[in-house]
Amino acid sequence: xxxxxxxxxxxxxxxxxxxxxxxxxxxxxxxxxxxxxxxxxxxxxxxxxxxxxxxxxxxxxxxxxxxxxxxxxxxxxxxxxxxxxxxxxxxxxxxxxxxxxxxxxxxxxxxxxxxxxxxxxxxxxxxxxxxxxxxxxxxxxxxxxxxxxxxxxxxxxxxxxxxxxxxxxxxxxxxxxxxxxxxxxxxxxxxxxxxxxxxxxxxxxxxxxxxxxxxxxxxxxxxxxxxxxxxxxxxxxxxxxxxxxxxxxxxxxxxxxxxxxxxxxxxxxxxxxxxxxxxxxxxxxxxxxxxxxxxxxxxxxxxxxxxxxxxxxxxxxxxxxxxxxxxxxxxxxxxxxxxxxxxxxxxxxxxxxxxxxxxxxxxxxxxxxxxxxxxxxxxxxxxxxxxxxxxxxxxxxxxxxxxxxxxxxxxxxxxxxxxxxxxxxxxxxxxxxxxxxxxxxxxxxxxxxxxxxxxxxxxxxxxxxxxxxxxxxxxxxxxxxxxxxxxxxxxxxxxxxxxxxxxxxxxxx
Ligand code: KIV
Ligand code: ZN
Numbered sequence: 001x002x003x004x005x006x007x008x009x010x011x012x013x014x015x016x017x018x019x020x021x022x023x024x025x026x027x028x029x030x031x032x033x034x035x036x037x038x039x040x041x042x043x044x045x046x047x048x049x050x051x052x053x054x055x056x057x058x059x060x061x062x063x064x065x066x067x068x069x070x071x072x073x074x075x076x077x078x079x080x081x082x083x084x085x086x087x088x089x090x091x092x093x094x095x096x097x098x099x100x101x102x103x104x105x106x107x108x109x110x111x112x113x114x115x116x117x118x119x120x121x122x123x124x125x126x127x128x129x130x131x132x133x134x135x136x137x138x139x140x141x142x143x144x145x146x147x148x149x150x151x152x153x154x155x156x157x158x159x160x161x162x163x164x165x166x167x168x169x170x171x172x173x174x175x176x177x178x179x180x181x182x183x184x185x186x187x188x189x190x191x192x193x194x195x196x197x198x199x200x201x202x203x204x205x206x207x208x209x210x211x212x213x214x215x216x217x218x219x220x221x222x223x224x225x226x227x228x229x230x231x232x233x234x235x236x237x238x239x240x241x242x243x244x245x246x247x248x249x250x251x252x253x254x255x256x257x258x259x260x261x262x263x264x265x266x267x268x269x270x271x272x273x274x275x276x277x278x279x280x281x282x283x284x285x286x287x288x289x290x291x292x293x294x295x296x297x298x299x300x301x302x303x304x305x306x307x308x309x310x311x312x313x314x315x316x317x318x319x320x321x322x323x324x325x326x327x328x329x330x331x332x333x334x335x336x337x338x339x340x341x342x343x344x345x346x347x348x349x350x351x352x353x354x355x356x357x358x359x360x361x362x363x364x365x366x367x368x369x370x371x372x373x374x375x376x377x378x379x380x381x382x383x384x385x386x387x388x389x390x391x392x393x394x395x396x397x398x399x400x401x402x403x404x405x406x407x408x409x410x411x412x413x414x415x416x417x418x419x420x421x422x423x424x425x426x427x428x429x430x431x432x433x434x435x436x437x438x439x440x441x442x443x444x445x446x447x448x449x450x451x452x453x454x455x456x457x458x459x460x461x462x463x464x465x466x467x468x469x470x471x472x473x474x475x476x477x478x479x480x481x482x483x484x485x486x487x488x489x490x491x492x493x494x495x496x497x498x499x500x501x502x503x504x505x506x507x508x509x
Contacts, residue, residue, distance in 0.1 A: 001253055002255070004215060004222060005222070007041040007043065007223040008039040009223050010225040011043060011044050017229045019275065019463055020274040024056035024059050027045070031063075034064075037258060039067055044070065047079075048076075048079035057083075061087055061091075071096065074098065074099070077124075080097070080127065095135050097157075101145040104144065122159075126161075133163075136197065138168050143168070144171070151189045154194075169199070169201055171203060172201035175210075183213075183217040186218075195220050196219045198215075198221070199235070200236045207236035211236045212252070215254060226238050239267065239284040243283075274472075275474050277446065290318060326366065327361035331350075334353070337372065338376065363478045365455065387493060389408060389486055391406070392428060392481070402427045405417075406432055408432070419431040424481055428485050432489065440466045447480060458479075458483045471491045471492075473487045473488065474490060
């Protein structure tokens with residue numbers, strides 16, 4: 001079976017999702033997990049967009065060894081130079097050049113004639129090829145470009161040494177049949193040794209369908225993101241493409257090198273670090289994706305799983321074992337379980353997790369795998385620990401004005417203040433504002449139960465706007481007020497870290 005190259009752009013196009021912004025350390029954590037997942041190419045960033053993007057590409061290039069590491073660049077000498085510099089220490093570097101080709105982009109955005117586009121594409125690929133062998137070229141807005149012109153541009157950059165031609169459906173306008181026909185046309189008109197790639201956006205909800213149709217018509221690389229995150233409605237979701245190819249291999253007749261058992265863990269990691277929740281009914285990784293509610297379905301499942309289940313949750317790394325651990329379990333049982341869940345932890349992390357586990361076991365009878373995953377994520381991926389919640393006390397009731405006393409830790413400093421509010425969470429947030437001397441605007445507040453039962457752990461996600469900068473944060477606890485406080489503080493920590501980095505994002509693609 002022919003192999004499909006999985007090109008992950010979670011750290012580049014995915015990070016362009018509204019509200020998502022990752023530090024270079026967080027990007028490295030995700031890249032290391034993508035390596036475990038078995039992706040072939042990691043698009044690590046757009047180095048000319050910001051210093052932090054350049055730093056992230058550099059770090060990832062130094063530490064991640066198996067996948068090809070790719071950096072995005074406009075067709076500009078300065079961009080190319082910055083991208084190449086970021087890739088300097090990388091074992092398998094790739095430069096991804098893009099230039100818009102559709103009539104609407106030529107006329108209004110670039111103000112260039114077709115001949116000028118051809119000239120610019122040729123010059124920049126020729127320039128880059130002197131320094132790097134692996135070049136991918138994207139004619140931006142390809143799906144709205146005249147097909148004959150697309151072939152002309154592609155053949156020009158191929159002559160100069162580009163090896164992969166990526167066809168982006170930049171604005172998510174394509175329809176599967178039409179997009180498939182375009183890929184077939186390109187396949188027939190480009191040299192055989194060239195890899196045709198596709199990069200589909202989800203504005204009409206067709207990103208995965210378009211990617212799969214492209215594969216059926218000869219595309220051999222797909223660009224996608226974990227959880228389908230990305231600009232506007234997002235990009236094609238990696239887990240959906242991969243599981244389609246696996247579950248329906250009789251139809252697609254191609255394979256990937258993805259270790260599907262790492263999918264769920266990767267999805268959780270990306271969600272927790274970006275602060276972008278996964279919708280409950282999301283295919284493959286949503287919390288309802290493997291739940292059967294209807295009586296007839298449950299009955300069928302008990303009689304024979306395959307009556308209503310086309311894939312087993314374990315295939316994507318969701319382990320369903322229950323009540324393995326409780327308050328009488330010791331270190332050995334916990335660490336053994338964590339190892340089975342695939343976590344590699346150092347002694348310090350293990351001790352912290354054990355403490356958290358014991359505290360949770362006092363409040364919650366059944367500790368599930370998901371409970372443990374949440375604790376490990378929180379402990380091993382602390383966001384940006386500038387402020388942390390030490391203590392809080394809430395007074396609330398139907399005939400009292402809610403008030404909160406809060407104590408935060410900042411380095412060695414202990415800071416305390418109190419406030420009233422419209423409700424307990426509002427009072428808590430106002431007290432935190434008094435301590436941090438910030439005035440965040442709460443744009444979004446979401447609460448979900450992420451583990452089962454009356455004693456479930458609740459996850460709160462908040463989106464704040466502080467001085468025009470949008471940040472999000474998550475907090476988890478069996479106490480929703482505590483989860484709310486943690487989420488708020490995490491978002492504030494992000495804001496402070498971001499401000500320190502002077503991060504400016506290029507949002508031009
Ligand atoms: O959507 C798009 O066109 C892109 C390109 C830079 C590949 O993200
Ligand atoms: Zn894109």
